[in-house]
Amino acid sequence: MPSPSDDAAAASAIRAAGDEVRPVADPHPHALLVWAHSYRDAFARHPATIAVFATTALDGAGRTTEMYERVVDAFLRAGWPEDDVMTTLVALEDFILGAALDAVAPADMFQLRSPDDAPTLSRVTAASRRSVPGRGPRRRVRLARLSS
Structure with a gap:
């Protein structure tokens, strides 16, 4: 308490x-x-x-x-x-x-010990890391619009 x-x-x-x-x-x-x-x-x-x-x-x-x-x-x-x-x-x-x-x-929240543990997650995490050099899969989400 x-x-x-x-x-x-x-x-x-x-x-x-x-x-x-x-x-x-x-x-x-x-x-x-x-x-x-x-x-x-x-x-x-x-x-x-x-x-x-x-x-x-x-x-x-x-x-x-x-x-x-x-x-x-x-x-x-x-x-x-x-x-x-x-x-x-x-x-x-x-x-x-x-x-x-x-x-x-931490930037490596989705880092797996082995890609075999979750091959799809490993693949999309690697793709994200390639698309944002140095940032890994954790991107800033932009609130582009708050209303329609």
């Missing part, structure tokens, strides 16, 4: 990550993209906070509440139906937090 000092350290790290997130300035999809990238980058710098952040109720958490208010407002002003905004936000946030963890993961 986490101690109060663990909880305080996690809360402090979450605040630090939140301080690094750029606010959504306008409803244009580019503004959401800037927010998403800053969100991913902030949590990539503080990956240990992701589990706490993702499992802690918002409950009026100051700056975090303000950030979500701006994000959902940007979705609405960009024309998203009100009843789709939260589902979309949760899916996007799940993707972003996963990308933050991916950003700090």
